[in-house]
Amino acid sequence: MADPILVEIMRDDHVESVHRGAVAVCDAAGGLVMEVGDVAQHVFPRSAVKAMQALPLVESGAADALGFGDRELALACASHRGEARHVDLASTMLSRAGLDGEALECGTHWPLSHDATVELARAGREPSALHNNCSGKHSGFLCTCRHMRLEHRGYVGFDHPMQGMIREAMQDVTGVVHDGRNSATDGCSIPTHAIPLKSLAVGFARMATGQWLGATRAEAALRLLSACMAEPFFVSGTGIADMALMQAAPGRIFVKSGAEGVFCAALPEHGLGIALKCDDGTGRAGEAMIAAVLAKLFRQDDALSALLAGLASPDVKSRRGVAVGRVRPTGALAIQEPPAT
Amino acid sequence: MADPILVEIMRDDHVESVHRGAVAVCDAAGGLVMEVGDVAQHVFPRSAVKAMQALPLVESGAADALGFGDRELALACASHRGEARHVDLASTMLSRAGLDGEALECGTHWPLSHDATVELARAGREPSALHNNCSGKHSGFLCTCRHMRLEHRGYVGFDHPMQGMIREAMQDVTGVVHDGRNSATDGCSIPTHAIPLKSLAVGFARMATGQWLGATRAEAALRLLSACMAEPFFVSGTGIADMALMQAAPGRIFVKSGAEGVFCAALPEHGLGIALKCDDGTGRAGEAMIAAVLAKLFRQDDALSALLAGLASPDVKSRRGVAVGRVRPTGALAIQEPPAT
Numbered sequence: 001m002a003d004p005i006l007v008e009i010m011r012d013d014h015v016e017s018v019h020r021g022a023v024a025v026c027d028a029a030g031g032l033v034m035e036v037g038d039v040a041q042h043v044f045p046r047s048a049v050k051a052m053q054a055l056p057l058v059e060s061g062a063a064d065a066l067g068f069g070d071r072e073l074a075l076a077c078a079s080h081r082g083e084a085r086h087v088d089l090a091s092t093m094l095s096r097a098g099l100d101g102e103a104l105e106c107g108t109h110w111p112l113s114h115d116a117t118v119e120l121a122r123a124g125r126e127p128s129a130l131h132n133n134c135s136g137k138h139s140g141f142l143c144t145c146r147h148m149r150l151e152h153r154g155y156v157g158f159d160h161p162m163q164g165m166i167r168e169a170m171q172d173v174t175g176v177v178h179d180g181r182n183s184a185t186d187g188c189s190i191p192t193h194a195i196p197l198k199s200l201a202v203g204f205a206r207m208a209t210g211q212w213l214g215a216t217r218a219e220a221a222l223r224l225l226s227a228c229m230a231e232p233f234f235v236s237g238t239g240i241a242d243m244a245l246m247q248a249a250p251g252r253i254f255v256k257s258g259a260e261g262v263f264c265a266a267l268p269e270h271g272l273g274i275a276l277k278c279d280d281g282t283g284r285a286g287e288a289m290i291a292a293v294l295a296k297l298f299r300q301d302d303a304l305s306a307l308l309a310g311l312a313s314p315d316v317k318s319r320r321g322v323a324v325g326r327v328r329p330t331g332a333l334a335i336q337e338p339p340a341t
Numbered sequence: 342m343a344d345p346i347l348v349e350i351m352r353d354d355h356v357e358s359v360h361r362g363a364v365a366v367c368d369a370a371g372g373l374v375m376e377v378g379d380v381a382q383h384v385f386p387r388s389a390v391k392a393m394q395a396l397p398l399v400e401s402g403a404a405d406a407l408g409f410g411d412r413e414l415a416l417a418c419a420s421h422r423g424e425a426r427h428v429d430l431a432s433t434m435l436s437r438a439g440l441d442g443e444a445l446e447c448g449t450h451w452p453l454s455h456d457a458t459v460e461l462a463r464a465g466r467e468p469s470a471l472h473n474n475c476s477g478k479h480s481g482f483l484c485t486c487r488h489m490r491l492e493h494r495g496y497v498g499f500d501h502p503m504q505g506m507i508r509e510a511m512q513d514v515t516g517v518v519h520d521g522r523n524s525a526t527d528g529c530s531i532p533t534h535a536i537p538l539k540s541l542a543v544g545f546a547r548m549a550t551g552q553w554l555g556a557t558r559a560e561a562a563l564r565l566l567s568a569c570m571a572e573p574f575f576v577s578g579t580g581i582a583d584m585a586l587m588q589a590a591p592g593r594i595f596v597k598s599g600a601e602g603v604f605c606a607a608l609p610e611h612g613l614g615i616a617l618k619c620d621d622g623t624g625r626a627g628e629a630m631i632a633a634v635l636a637k638l639f640r641q642d643d644a645l646s647a648l649l650a651g652l653a654s655p656d657v658k659s660r661r662g663v664a665v666g667r668v669r670p671t672g673a674l675a676i677q678e679p680p681a682t
Contacts, residue, residue, distance in 0.1 A: 011525040011526070012524070014383070014535055016622065017602065020343075020361075020621075044355070105661075106660060107662070114451065114458075118451075121459040122462050122463065122465065182355065183353070184357075184666065185352070185353065186665075187665070188659070188660055189659050260357055279359055279621075280358055280359060280620075280621040280626070281357065285621070318526060318529070320446075320530055322530070324526040324527075324528070
């Protein structure tokens with residue numbers, strides 16, 4: 001059974017491409033508040049669970065010992081764009097732990113930000129592992145290892161204690177056994193574990209409320225999500241959906257994208273977690289889906305809901321910047337046009 | 342009725358994302374040789390029909406008058422990567438017609454080639470309209486206008502004679518009326534016309550064979566496809582599927598990609614045209630689909646078929662360059678593994 005079409009790409013008045021997907025919105029007890037498509041399907045959450053993967057950094061005491069504030073914690077949960085402030089902060093985090101970019105095992109790529117790439121090239125420089133969009137998360141892993149006096153080399157491996165701590169935390173938060181059978185390797189070389197979409201949503205409801213978690217974990221989870229919501233630039237970067245959505249309602253929306261069209265989110269005031277997957281892995285559609293879901297969940301707040309609905313249906317533009325179409329949420333995610341006045 | 346899943350993105354042994362699509366393979370008389378999914382659906386061909394859009398350049402005598410050879414004709418059919426040789430040749434074409442990059446109405450963007458972008462930035466330069474991936478096609482339009490003593494300004498508009506000539510040619514080649522009702526604006530500001538996928542395939546069978554076309558048009562079509570097959574770099578660029586597929590069997594395969602997951606192709610020796618659309622508009626899947634279709638159509642040629650099958654299932658790599666998964670054609674496009682020996 002195919003997941004439903006949730007986003008259409010319109011060129012003028014014609015549907016040019018379509019994106020299917022599934023969405024789960026859950027409370028911390030596991031209750032499904034909204035269900036679209038197959039929410040039992042196993043999904044690799046990729047970078048969408050970085051806040052869960054950062055739990056050991058806080059729980060171990062490493063974050064406090066190294067004096068990390070909101071920005072450092074946000075960067076530890078980030079898929080950043082490789083802008084100068086991201087790269088500099090990752091470097092600072094590592095230096096606090098007596099390390100530098102050489103310790104990173106995430107691999108090197110040019111900044112995801114086009115402007116940062118041009119800036120780097122203009123300066124005659126080459127990218128390093130610090131420019132990798134995952135360098136903040138990896139810096140958090142390295143700081144945790146150093147604080148716990150673990151040999152940090154090989155920290156990306158499935159059998160390294162760092163990955164074991166992450167699996168334990170994710171298992172606890174999502175309620176799903178992480179025994180390696182649904183594991184594969186992420187783009188940044190650490191394991192990623194496919195679990196039911198619904199369980200991801202439940203996990204983020206627990207992260208946002210602290211419910212069903214022990215006191216230490218609940219505190220760490222709230223602190224991480226709060227840090228991300230307070231410093232959305234350090235979780236993502238200029239012009240990115242995650243940042244725009246968190247800025248739409250400061251402190252009320254946590255959003256994190258993952259590769260291959262995954263989005264996770266949490267709404268503390270509603271006590272809800274959200275997880276969605278665009279079946280074909282396309283970011284533009286995942287962005288429209290999460291914005292449309294949020295517009296629905298905040299429908300009691302007209303101004304916020306309208307702002308989110310706008311983010312859910314951006315224009316498609318020509319190379320001259322003229323609108324020649326638009327992204328349109330559809331089906332269960334269709335956005336009601338305001339009545340003509 | 343949803344189109345079938347034709348490409349799976351595998352992470353380790355798990356399916357991470359899926360791509361649906363439709364494929365039509367036709368002869369010049371309109372006979373369907375292969376049909377997958379809904380081949381009657383209207384598809385915006387986007388850049389996949391640039392060779393059809395270049396017919397007036399040859400038929401008008403402009404190409405001969407300006408001394409254009411295979412490279413210039415290939416660039417007139419190109420979605421190039423903005424590499425230096427592309428940009429220089431577009432500039433040369435325009436100068437032959439007494440124009441320069443200022444006359445282009447396609448808009449400006451940084452080169453699609455990452456290396457070309459870095460090179461441009463390192464040189465402290467900014468991109469111009471010549472770097473636009475469509476600058477070769479637009480240069481062809483401008484050369485046609487100048488040769489025909491038409492006012493070239495506004496040549497991107499639906500009502501400009503240049504676009505009228507293109508519509509006439511496309512209508513004749515595909516057999517579909519282009520009256521504007523299925524038109525929208527392409528990324529480079531010219532009209533794009535949605536027509537049945539099957540009609541696109543028929544059109545390329547006619548382009549490759551000359552059948553069902555008048556003598557002048559047949560000659561122009563063969564000359565354009567031959568130029569593209571002879572100079573695949575100038576139709577696309579370094580590392581691009583179009584180039585790799587045409588290089589796999591020089592002179593035997595014409596391939597042209599379009600935005601939003603479209604591919605058109607022609608096989609002169611088989612007298613066949615091919616058109617496909619990845620429903621979600623993703624290039625990686627369109628590339629795998631066209632390579633898999635070609636592997637099937639050349640199944641009598643073991644070595645070529647194996648080469649094409651390899652291009653249909655590239656590795657998915659981590660940022661450290663390690664294979665962590667692969668692209669896998671499936672369903673009607675599944676590639677038979679060679680029997681164990």
